[in-house]
Amino acid sequence: MSQKPQLTILGCGVLGRAIVDGLLSGVSQEYRIALTHRRSDAAKALQVDFPKAVVSTDNKDARIWSGTVSRHIVLIGAQPRYTADVCRDISAAVAVLEQQRQKTPLTVVTVCPGITVAELASWLPAGTPIVRSMPNTPISVGQGATAIFASASTPADTVSELLVIFRLMSPVVTVLPREELMDAVASVSGSCPAYVFYLLQGIAAAGESLGLPADATRQLVAQSCLGAARLMQETPESSLGDLLSNVCVPGGSTEKAIRTLDRFDTGSAVQAAVKEAWKANLEMGKTSKSH
Numbered sequence: 012m013s014q015k016p017q018l019t020i021l022g023c024g025v026l027g028r029a030i031v032d033g034l035l036s037g038v039s040q041e042y043r044i045a046l047t048h049r050r051s052d053a054a055k056a057l058q059v060d061f062p063k064a065v066v067s068t069d070n071k072d073a074r075i076w077s078g079t080v081s082r083h084i085v086l087i088g089a090q091p092r093y094t095a096d097v098c099r100d101i102s103a104a105v106a107v108l109e110q111q112r113q114k115t116p117l118t119v120v121t122v123c124p125g126i127t128v129a130e131l132a133s134w135l136p137a138g139t140p141i142v143r144s145m146p147n148t149p150i151s152v153g154q155g156a157t158a159i160f161a162s163a164s165t166p167a168d169t170v171s172e173l174l175v176i177f178r179l180m181s182p183v184v185t186v187l188p189r190e191e192l193m194d195a196v197a198s199v200s201g202s203c204p205a206y207v208f209y210l211l212q213g214i215a216a217a218g219e220s221l222g223l224p225a226d227a228t229r230q231l232v233a234q235s236c237l238g239a240a241r242l243m244q245e246t247p248e249s250s251l252g253d254l255l256s257n258v259c260v261p262g263g264s265t266e267k268a269i270r271t272l273d274r275f276d277t278g279s280a281v282q283a284a285v286k287e288a289w290k291a292n293l294e295m296g297k298t299s300k301s302h
């Protein structure tokens with residue numbers, strides 16, 4: 012009988028759960044799943060929700076590392092400030108698997124901004140294949156947008172496998188050619204839900220101030236946003252400028268609204284906001300090196 016692959020999530024919180032949910036709902040090939048959480052109450056809840064998974068409060072638990080599996084993807088889901096600790100926890104076990112790499116290829120995947128492949132490599136045994144990924148919060152409802160960057164030592168078939176896994180909860184997954192683009196992705200798609208919520212908050216507040224019931228406003232605004240995004244995806248031949256002018260009948264109310272946004276230079280403000288997030292992500296990369 013052929014062996015199963017294994018997916019391990021160390022620090023299985025909100026994002027980790029979304030990934031396991033996606034995996035269990037969609038992948039044809041069955042994975043052995045191992046999950047950790049540093050708190051025992053949270054580990055117990057994981058075991059209830061995912062009864063077939065190996066669940067532990069110990070990242071070094073032998074049950075995670077000694078199973079006979081065809082390949083092993085180890086995703087670090089803990090908050091960025093704990094990533095170094097988790098890498099140190101697992102370093103010895105990864106070294107053992109690395110020595111038998113032909114038998115059990117292993118890849119370590121991170122999901123956070125600011126921690127580079129070089130730093131991760133310094134915390135893990137030499138030559139460990141490392142993949143950085145940058146999903147965003149809609150991943151928890153199966154609608155994420157994710158970018159990944161793979162270190163040179165990552166086999167191409169592992170990258171393909173990760174694309175399949177991430178696409179289960181993130182319909183768009185992009186492979187980046189250069190690692191520094193991760194900072195741009197973090198500030199563009201990583202933070203994009205926040206930019207959208209900010210705008211929607213303003214639209215909803217205006218709707219309510221004009222007498223619309225809050226529930227109806229929320230639904231109308233959310234669906235308008237979904238519909239606009241779908242229109243953008245399904246008409247790649249149209250530029251965003253075209254899509255915008257399609258809604259703006261000359262002299263009409265929407266055109267007047269957009270002119271008001273222009274008067275406040277909203278387009279430039281949005282670009283400045285994204286660049287500020289980008290600088291903060293660059294800075295995060297520098298400060299994490301000092302930890």
Ligand SMILES: NC(=O)c1ccc[n+]([C@@H]2O[C@H](COP(=O)([O-])OP(=O)(O)OC[C@H]3O[C@@H](n4cnc5c(N)ncnc54)[C@H](OP(=O)(O)O)[C@@H]3O)[C@@H](O)[C@H]2O)c1
Pocket residue numbers: 021022023024025026027047048049050053070088089090091093096097122123124145146147148149150151
């Ligand atoms: N949530 C999203 O949609 C999303 C989207 C994009 C990227 N991300 C990134 O994904 C990472 C996780 O985000 P999240 O929202 O899933 O966070 P989360 O819900 O806080 O999950 C991380 C979990 O790891 C646990 N943990 C911390 N240190 C640990 C250790 N040494 N061993 C085992 N478990 C440990 C934490 O325990 P405690 O609860 O005790 O702290 C926490 O429950 C972050 O880097 C975040 O930036 C998340």
